[in-house]
Amino acid sequence: MSREREKHIPYYVVLDALKQSQGCFLCSLEAQSLDNYFETLLYEHVNDPDVRKNLKISAGYCNRHASRLVKQGDSFGTSILYSDHVERFLDEIENLIVSRRRSEKTKREIWCNHVGCPACSFQFETRRRHIEVFTEWFDESEMLDAFHKGTGMCIPHFFDAYFSLTKKEKREQLCSIVRKKYEELRDDLRELQRKNNWRFSREPVGKERDSWKRAVDFVAGGEGLF
Ligand SMILES: [Zn+2]
Numbered sequence: 001m002s003r004e005r006e007k008h009i010p011y012y013v014v015l016d017a018l019k020q021s022q023g024c025f026l027c028s029l030e031a032q033s034l035d036n037y038f039e040t041l042l043y044e045h046v047n048d049p050d051v052r053k054n055l056k057i058s059a060g061y062c063n064r065h066a067s068r069l070v071k072q073g074d075s076f077g078t079s080i081l082y083s084d085h086v087e088r089f090l091d092e093i094e095n096l097i098v099s100r101r102r103s104e105k106t107k108r109e110i111w112c113n114h115v116g117c118p119a120c121s122f123q124f125e126t127r128r129r130h131i132e133v134f135t136e137w138f139d140e141s142e143m144l145d146a147f148h149k150g151t152g153m154c155i156p157h158f159f160d161a162y163f164s165l166t167k168k169e170k171r172e173q174l175c176s177i178v179r180k181k182y183e184e185l186r187d188d189l190r191e192l193q194r195k196n197n198w199r200f201s202r203e204p205v206g207k208e209r210d211s212w213k214r215a216v217d218f219v220a221g222g223e224g225l226f
């Protein structure tokens with residue numbers, strides 16, 4: 001079987017993201033997957049006993065994912081999901097002083113850190129699959145071309161991809177393309193700073209205009225993803 005015939009839907013999903021994303025294509029894919037996840041949850045699974053049971057373990061979603069849930073703007077569905085945790089907290093506070101069943105550490109893990117957040121598990125699995133597809137195919141001509149022309153990848157995703165590659169040549173190839181992207185970004189930042197000087201401030205503004213935002217996004221990773 002030729003390699004051409006082994007390309008499946010995930011390959012084209014990653015390729016499209018490379019061609020169309022404005023920032024890091026892996027961040028775009030992850031953000032889109034999470035939005036779909038919450039859309040489906042609110043549309044179909046708010047009353048699913050298993051979903052509610054899993055959410056009990058972590059007392060709702062972690063801070064990052066709770067914000068993403070709220071952005072969906074579903075007041076009714078969200079109120080159903082979160083009634084559980086408010087009710088449970090009222091029980092918890094009622095018994096807090098007399099009960100010694102759970103340690104401070106456990107309570108913090110559940111109520112402060114939301115350890116076991118189901119959206120975290122979903123996101124990390126999604127990330128793993130996207131990185132796997134990308135690293136398997138990025139040196140293939142169509143994907144490589146899109147990678148060269150694309151806007152690049154954030155530093156956290158770069159390291160995920162880099163460390164999942166085992167062959168030295170592949171690591172070198174990845175580094176060489178990513179280095180070029182970051183050199184362009186560095187030049188844009190320098191240009192922005194140069195034009196900040198009053199002597200050059202009348203020069204027309206170019207693609208350096210939003211380089212300060214791109215720099216933050218690329219160093220930190222996409223909003224709410226890391
Ligand atoms: Zn990214």
Ligand SMILES: [Zn+2]
Binds near residue numbers: 061120121
């Ligand atoms: Zn989470």
